[in-house]
Amino acid sequence: MSSLADLPIRDDLRGLKPYGAPELKVRVALNVNENTHPIPEDVARSIIESVALELRTVNRYPDREFLKLRDSLAAYLNAALVEESAAAGLPVAELTRDNIWAANGSNEILQQILQAFGGPGRSVLGFPPTYSMHPIIAAGTGTEWIPGVRDENFEISPQTAVDWVQRTNPDLVFFCAPNNPTGTPLSLETIAAAYDATDKIVVVDEAYAEFGPSGEPTALSLLEGRPRLIVSRTMSKAFAFAGARLGYLAADPAISDALRLVRLPYHLSALTQAAATAALAHAPEMLAMVDDIKGQRDRMARRLAELGYSPYESTSNFILFGGVPDPHRMFEQLLEREIIIRDLGIPNHLRVSAGTESETTAFLEAMDEITPR
Numbered sequence: 258m259s260s261l262a263d264l265p266i267r268d269d270l271r272g273l274k275p276y277g278a279p280e281l282k283v284r285v286a287l288n289v290n291e292n293t294h295p296i297p298e299d300v301a302r303s304i305i306e307s308v309a310l311e312l313r314t315v316n317r318y319p320d321r322e323f324l325k326l327r328d329s330l331a332a333y334l335n336a337a338l339v340e341e342s343a344a345a346g347l348p349v350a351e352l353t354r355d356n357i358w359a360a361n362g363s364n365e366i367l368q369q370i371l372q373a374f375g376g377p378g379r380s381v382l383g384f385p386p387t388y389s390m391h392p393i394i395a396a397g398t399g400t401e402w403i404p405g406v407r408d409e410n411f412e413i414s415p416q417t418a419v420d421w422v423q424r425t426n427p428d429l430v431f432f433c434a435p436n437n438p439t440g441t442p443l444s445l446e447t448i449a450a451a452y453d454a455t456d457k458i459v460v461v462d463e464a465y466a467e468f469g470p471s472g473e474p475t476a477l478s479l480l481e482g483r484p485r486l487i488v489s490r491t492m493s494k495a496f497a498f499a500g501a502r503l504g505y506l507a508a509d510p511a512i513s514d515a516l517r518l519v520r521l522p523y524h525l526s527a528l529t530q531a532a533a534t535a536a537l538a539h540a541p542e543m544l545a546m547v548d549d550i551k552g553q554r555d556r557m558a559r560r561l562a563e564l565g566y567s568p569y570e571s572t573s574n575f576i577l578f579g580g581v582p583d584p585h586r587m588f589e590q591l592l593e594r595e596i597i598i599r600d601l602g603i604p605n606h607l608r609v610s611a612g613t614e615s616e617t618t619a620f621l622e623a624m625d626e627i628t629p630r
């Protein structure tokens with residue numbers, strides 16, 4: 258057996274580390290921001306029926322354009338978009354299947370975007386600490402990762418975004434709204450200002466959009482008239498569908514034309530298309546747990562503050578908290594109690610996902626025990 262170092266791998270990949278959140282089987286897993294609620298039984302049955310039906314024709318290649326799924330995703334987004342835009346007094350432009358593209362997780366969406374608009378000799382500006390996969394996908398596609406610097410409390414003001422765009426002239430700008438791992442919301446003003454400051458692509462990763470304050474518009478409401486803006490979404494988090502792998506984007510139809518040049522033919526399996534379409538038909542039921550999770554998130558933040566930590570404002574399903582003297586030790590102490598959370602290497606900070614009520618209780622009780630007094 259040889260080692261990676263002996264292989265003739267690309268020079269720019271030498272020494273890099275793969276994505277590596279631990280996959281441990283423990284009682285309480287609050288480390289990768291999954292929706293810890295299983296999908297409802299009747300929805301599961303409906304998905305099984307759709308997948309079973311699809312199996313009968315699995316000898317054929319799937320619909321390469323996944324039209325039915327795109328119709329369902331557009332309808333799902335429109336339900337919130339129309340209400341939010343009207344409430345904010347913004348012009349409502351309903352999305353159609355032509356505005357939608359999908360892939361095996363939003364990570365694949367981001368990869369296709371970088372394959373089409375990034376690549377060797379090109380660069381993407383991001384604002385760490387942010388989603389750890391953004392620089393990894395950049396590296397995989399040979400795109401230079403430019404780390405911008407955030408303001409106080411991990412925020413990004415319109416001026417800060419514009420300054421970084423003008424100073425570095427990137428081929429793409431990646432925002433994460435709300436930001437993982439900090440939970441920080443991002444204003445529409447910042448996104449619009451960054452868009453106006455460049456003639457290149459602006460991507461807003463909205464993996465946690467459904468956990469935001471209800472009725473508040475997201476970057477979807479900015480799409481009209483902005484053909485270089487891409488909003489990426491996923492069914493992994495709010496939709497409790499992480500294992501099924503379905504991510505998607507909303508953008509001007511020309512964006513999908515670009516991605517058709519780099520996607521693999523038939524990249525979305527017929528089974529994935531069937532499962533996701535069936536799940537979307539039950540969207541309200543699938544999302545029923547979101548309010549509950551938001552409640553557990555707020556409960557976590559309150560209790561962590563009472564225990565003397567500094568939780569950050571979060572509009573996602575997780576909390577980043579500071580004031581941890583030794584994050585590695587606290588991570589281990591929790592693991593001894595069969596609870597796993599995330600140590601992202603941010604000094605004095607840890608991140609924890611909101612769980613079910615009992616998981617959240619288990620975490621908070623453990624924190625009570627191990628907090629030094």
Ligand SMILES: *Cc1c(COP(=O)(O)O)cnc(C)c1O
Nearest residue numbers: 362363364388437464491493504
């Ligand atoms: C979890 C997460 C995703 C989800 O990726 P999938 O490939 O859709 O599972 C995307 N972006 C961010 C910021 C995330 O935290």
